[in-house]
Amino acid sequence: xxxxxxxxxxxxxxxxxxxxxxxxxxxxxxxxxxxxxxxxxxxxxxxxxxxxxxxxxxxxxxxxxxxxxxxxxxxxxxxxxxxxxxxxxxxxxxxxxxxxxxxxxxxxxxxxxxxxxxxxxxxxxxxxxxxxxxxxxxxxxxxxxxxxxxxxxxxxxxxxxxxxxxxxxxxxxxxxxxxxxxxxxxxxxxxxxxxxxxxxxxxxxxxxxxxxxxxxxxxxxxxxxxxxxxxxxxxxxxxxxxxxxxxxxxxxxxxxxxxxxxxxxxxxxxxxxxxxxxxxxxxxxxxxxxxxxx
Amino acid sequence: xxxxxxxxxxxxxxxxxxxxxxxxxxxxxxxxxxxxxxxxxxxxxxxxxxxxxxxxxxxxxxxxxxxxxxxxxxxxxxxxxxxxxxxxxxxxxxxxxxxxxxxxxxxxxxxxxxxxxxxxxxxxxxxxxxxxxxxxxxxxxxxxxxxxxxxxxxxxxxxxxxxxxxxxxxxxxxxxxxxxxxxxxxxxxxxxxxxxxxxxxxxxxxxxxxxxxxxxxxxxxxxxxxxxxxxxxxxxxxxxxxxxxxxxxxxxxxxxxxxxx
Numbered sequence: 001x002x003x004x005x006x007x008x009x010x011x012x013x014x015x016x017x018x019x020x021x022x023x024x025x026x027x028x029x030x031x032x033x034x035x036x037x038x039x040x041x042x043x044x045x046x047x048x049x050x051x052x053x054x055x056x057x058x059x060x061x062x063x064x065x066x067x068x069x070x071x072x073x074x075x076x077x078x079x080x081x082x083x084x085x086x087x088x089x090x091x092x093x094x095x096x097x098x099x100x101x102x103x104x105x106x107x108x109x110x111x112x113x114x115x116x117x118x119x120x121x122x123x124x125x126x127x128x129x130x131x132x133x134x135x136x137x138x139x140x141x142x143x144x145x146x147x148x149x150x151x152x153x154x155x156x157x158x159x160x161x162x163x164x165x166x167x168x169x170x171x172x173x174x175x176x177x178x179x180x181x182x183x184x185x186x187x188x189x190x191x192x193x194x195x196x197x198x199x200x201x202x203x204x205x206x207x208x209x210x211x212x213x214x215x216x217x218x219x220x221x222x223x224x225x226x227x228x229x230x231x232x233x234x235x236x237x238x239x240x241x242x243x244x245x246x247x248x249x250x251x252x253x254x255x256x257x258x259x260x261x262x263x264x265x266x267x268x269x270x271x272x273x274x275x276x277x278x279x280x281x282x283x284x285x286x287x288x289x290x291x292x293x294x
Numbered sequence: 295x296x297x298x299x300x301x302x303x304x305x306x307x308x309x310x311x312x313x314x315x316x317x318x319x320x321x322x323x324x325x326x327x328x329x330x331x332x333x334x335x336x337x338x339x340x341x342x343x344x345x346x347x348x349x350x351x352x353x354x355x356x357x358x359x360x361x362x363x364x365x366x367x368x369x370x371x372x373x374x375x376x377x378x379x380x381x382x383x384x385x386x387x388x389x390x391x392x393x394x395x396x397x398x399x400x401x402x403x404x405x406x407x408x409x410x411x412x413x414x415x416x417x418x419x420x421x422x423x424x425x426x427x428x429x430x431x432x433x434x435x436x437x438x439x440x441x442x443x444x445x446x447x448x449x450x451x452x453x454x455x456x457x458x459x460x461x462x463x464x465x466x467x468x469x470x471x472x473x474x475x476x477x478x479x480x481x482x483x484x485x486x487x488x489x490x491x492x493x494x495x496x497x498x499x500x501x502x503x504x505x506x507x508x509x510x511x512x513x514x515x516x517x518x519x520x521x522x523x524x525x526x527x528x529x530x531x532x533x534x535x536x537x538x539x540x541x542x543x544x545x546x547x548x549x550x551x552x553x554x555x
Contacts, residue, residue, distance in 0.1 A: 022374035023382060026367055033425045034392050037404025044407060091309040098302020108306075114534045115313060118527060120493050121508040125523035126316040128512075129323040136319035168316065171309070229397030232493040236509050246399045253403055253498050265407070268400045275395045 038272065044265030057266035065243070066267065073228055073245040076159065080166040081223035085216060087167075088174025096182045109179065112172035119169045120232030127165045127237065131156045157238050165237055166230065170223050177222060181215035181289060218285035225278035228271070245271055317527065324520035336521040343518075349507035353496075356420065356503065357489035360427040361482045364435050367428065369478070372439045373470060376448055386440075390433040398494040401426060406498065417499060426495045427488070434484040442477025479540045483533040491526050 048054040060066070095105040130137050131149070135156075138149050155161055185208065193203045231246035240247050245267065251257040252264035327335030340346050375382045396404070405426055409416035416422040451473065455465040471478070493505035508526065512519040 019374075019378040020382070022378060023371045026371040029367055029425070029428070030389055033405070033429050034389065034396070034401075037401060037408045038392075038396050039404075040407045041400065041404045087305075087309065090305045094302035094305040094309075098306070099299055100302055100306060104306060108309075110534065110538060111313065114527075114531050117487060118530055120491055121505060121512060121519075122491065122523035122526040125508075125512060125519045126320040126527075129320040129520055129523075130316040136322060137315065168313075171312070225394065229394070229399070231397065231399040232505070235493065235497075236512065239513070246397065249399050249403060250494075250498070253399075253406065264403070268403050271400055272396055275397065279391050279395055 041265050041268050041272065044262055045269040047262055049260075049262065054262075057260075057262045060260070060263050061266055061270060066248075066263075069243045069245050069248050070270065072159070072243060076163060076166065076244070077224045077227040079163050080170045080227045081220050083163070083167055084170030084174045084223045085220045088171045088219075089178055089216065091171070092175045092178050092182055096179065097185070108175060112175040115172040116169050116176060119230070121236040123165060123168055123233055124236035127156060127161075127168070131161065131164065157241055159242065162234060162237060162242060165233060166227050169233075170227060173226060174219055174223060177219050178215060181212060185211065214285045214289035218282050218289060221278050221282045221285070225275050225282075228274060228278075320520045320523045324517060324524050327517045327521070336517040337525075340518050340521050340525070345502075345507060349502050349504045352502055353490050353492075353504035356424060356427065356501075357486045359420075359424045360431060360489050361485050363424060364428040364431055364485060365478060365481065368432065368435045369439055369471075369474070370466075372436060372443060373448070373466075376440075376443050377452065386436060390436050393430055393433055398426075398430060398492075399498075401429060402495050402498040420501070423495060423499055423501055426499075427485075427492065430492070430495070431481075431485040431488050434488065435481040438477045438481035438484065439474065442474045445477075446473045448473075476540045480537040483537050487530045487533040490529055 045057050046053055046055070048056065091108065094100065095108050127135075129135055131154075132138065133150055142148055156165070189207050189211075190203060193207050198206070229246065231250060234242060234244050234247055235250060238247075240251060248257070249264065249268055249271070252261075252267065256264070258264055258267070324336050325332040325334065327333055327337070327339060372386070375386060393401070405422060406417055408414070409422055448470065451469050452465055455469045456462070460469070491505050491508070492503065493509060496503035497506045497509070504526075508519065508522045511522060
């Protein structure tokens with residue numbers, strides 16, 4: 001027979017060390033498959049081929065091809081985060097506050113849930129069918145305007161083509177994360193500012209934007225990180241033509257393209273640090289933003 | 295306010311055009327498997343490709359293992375934390391952010407470095423792949439279970455169950471789990487749609503999974519990849535529809551931060 005109450009009653013003193021044994025399996029898993037691999041990347045970044053401590057790998061990150069790789073990845077992340085934030089916000093605002101039928105919003109939210117996960121290989125195929133050399137939109141533009149996109153210098157497999165493709169999961173993600181903040185914008189604020197004689201512009205300048213700014217910044221950072229870590233879409237679309245950091249790491253894993261395994265770890269470490277900064281800034285801004293959503 | 299109505303419609307329509315034109319284009323493309331006529335020939339080719347069945351089955355099995363092992367690991371942990379050590383909650387939240395901080399490509403790099411040499415040579419074992427998938431889906435599973443736990447009076451239920459003489463195994467399986475049904479189902483389908491099309495881990499660990507198969511077909515053929523994209527989209531859409539159907543009324547859905555892009 002077990003004692004009648006294995007679980008403490010409300011208001012009992014905080015549990016002792018024994019309670020932590022209950023989550024030991026999970027902690028062991030987390031150490032083995034999250035912390036240990038991450039720690040090994042960190043350690044590897046500061047080792048030479050023989051396992052001795054060195055700063056050479058970190059210094060080697062200043063190599064022109066690696067700097068270029070980080071630059072392209074940052075640019076693509078900035079561009080798709082900015083466009084995703086702008087258009088995602090406009091769309092979310094339109095369906096929530098624009099007086100559209102309710103089902104439009106319900107549909108957009110559901111669709112965004114799907115589309116923000118619709119990435120990788122299938123997404124690449126969808127855009128090849130749309131804007132590839134034989135794509136539908138490419139053909140329509142040729143037919144209607146007589147312009148050949150590819151002769152005009154556009155390519156789906158280039159920087160801007162990849163941006164356009166990334167936007168397909170960036171925009172819905174923005175819709176999903178900004179919706180609660182837009183919901184938090186109270187109608188009374190608008191009415192109050194109108195009663196005080198504020199114009200539409202003044203309402204945005206002095207009320208709406210200041211309230212929304214932390215959320216918008218937080219979303220921007222999250223979208224930035226989301227694009228920065230993306231591998232599958234870029235791999236499927238460009239097959240490694242574009243020298244993004246995740247692509248470079250992938251090539252390094254498959255065949256040591258850097259001819260220096262430890263430089264590969266430093267490359268991955270740089271990526272983790274960027275993501276870490278992103279998530280910390282995101283959490284801090286979210287905390288600030290939550291003041292308004294009471 | 296009347297003049298403002300035009301702009302919301304404009305942005306919504308433009309947005310939906312951007313969303314639907316690629317889907318329409320890829321669907322149209324997928325119907326061109328036979329010359330000069332629209333047909334489902336490309337789908338036919340795909341379904342009759344033994345590699346398709348093999349890789350699809352492999353990914354199906356992996357997602358099954360991931361769901362079972364992931365739920366077995368995370369659900370009791372979440373319940374235990376909820377009941378006994380709420381202090382550990384911030385720790386779990388931090389772990390839920392890790393898959394974002396450590397993107398799949400870095401995770402698999404670290405896994406390979408850690409488990410390719412003795413004493414733990416796991417790189418050739420599917421255990422490592424499933425473990426990696428559990429890491430990727432951990433935020434989804436944890437958040438679904440956490441919001442499910444918040445929706446029920448867990449303490450009241452366990453106390454009631456135990457004062458009626460049930461010991462904790464009965465309480466767990468016959469009282470707590472049925473109350474978490476919707477949360478568990480939505481966690482399972484989120485995990486399913488994450489694993490089915492996953493590419494990064496499967497490619498790097500060299501497994502014949504559905505994601506790498508799609509990438510391979512995309513390199514060699516023209517219309518079959520389009521059919522695969524439609525199949526894959528239908529899977530994602532189907533899982534989402536099921537999640538929506540089961541979580542209706544649960545309120546507050548979390549959009550996971552981590553992705554598998």
